[in-house]
């Protein structure tokens with residue numbers, strides 16, 4: 001495992017810190033666990049079994065504690081948290097797929113809303129917890145399919161069960177911030193600051209989830225079939241997984257440092273001029289790997305998915321001094337190179353990507369680096 005401790009990233013706040021990370025067996029969680037460990041954090045992951053095979057976490061061979069459990073299993077969740085006594089909680093576990101949410105609405109709401117509530121209740125009972133960062137999505141906004149990016153103050157909504165479950169979870173989170181972790185009573189009646197982070201379509205190596213563009217392309221390419229594309233003109237805020245993670249870690253740093261004005265929601269996404277249609281992404285990917293091919297097929301009974309979705313990240317830029325390190329093209333290139341290394345050389349280049357990302361962040365004067 002790489003050692004990034006001497007680099008003093010995020011002012012070194014994660015060194016020796018006990019971090020409870022839900023969703024660590026998933027795509028974003030496995031990258032997060034690797035980064036936290038490399039900065040010297042003591043991590044306890046808590047999730048269901050890895051959702052895919054192959055699985056990124058298994059490829060990484062991390063040394064942190066890994067508990068396989070359900071966030072709906074209150075006794076196991078509370079026992080795990082109380083035994084570990086974390087100071088920081090990053091809550092990523094979720095049913096994260098829009099299409100699956102149409103087939104499994106009950107499970108989606110139960111996991112995303114009640115599972116999150118269980119995390120907050122367990123945190124209330126575990127006096128060591130001081131910082132909670134909850135991972136939601138750009139899809140929490142009441143999407144009007146307009147050309148402007150959504151701001152943190154825009155109305156929440158959600159036409160599909162996944163989006164609605166995440167928006168409902170945010171309203172519930174806000175009630176916890178008002179009822180139990182009120183900012184006016186911080187440092188007197190309680191010690192907890194809660195942040196919420198909303199990011200867009202995340203790409204990067206190690207994702208094998210169903211119904212996501214890049215994993216679908218990789219699978220189809222390896223089988224020698226052109227991938228079938230449902231929404232070629234959809235615009236999404238694509239970004240490499242390390243981009244939102246640097247934002248989550250930076251917000252976490254501010255909360256750990258007790259800066260209560262940051263106990264709020266933040267968007268993390270690419271620069272406005274970097275947002276791309278699905279077809280544009282495919283063309284970029286083809287430039288990197290000639291195996292990639294696609295065909296456009298829009299099914300007649302396709303369930304609703306947002307066509308135009310943009311995020312306004314001014315708040316993260318002004319208040320947190322956060323902005324992406326890589327362009328979308330660079331992120332797409334790194335993503336395809338990751339899969340090429342995995343399938344053609346049997347090697348997992350996650351830590352190499354992380355080192356390059358940090359080196360680029362330093363060269364490009366990012367405050368956290």
Ligand SMILES: NC(=O)c1ccc[n+]([C@@H]2O[C@H](COP(=O)([O-])OP(=O)(O)OC[C@H]3O[C@@H](n4cnc5c(N)ncnc54)[C@H](O)[C@@H]3O)[C@@H](O)[C@H]2O)c1
Pocket residue numbers: 022023024025026027028029046047048049050051069070071072091092093094095096111115135136137138199200201202203209
């Ligand atoms: N990947 C994206 O493009 C994207 C975009 C926006 C938001 N998000 C959010 O980021 C977070 C992580 O998503 P991901 O892409 O890594 O998804 P993923 O499917 O790869 O991982 C989900 C993780 O949650 C765990 N999990 C699911 N249900 C659980 C339960 N009941 N109890 C315990 N663990 C459970 C899984 O085991 C897995 O570890 C989610 O909250 C998701 O909504 C992801």
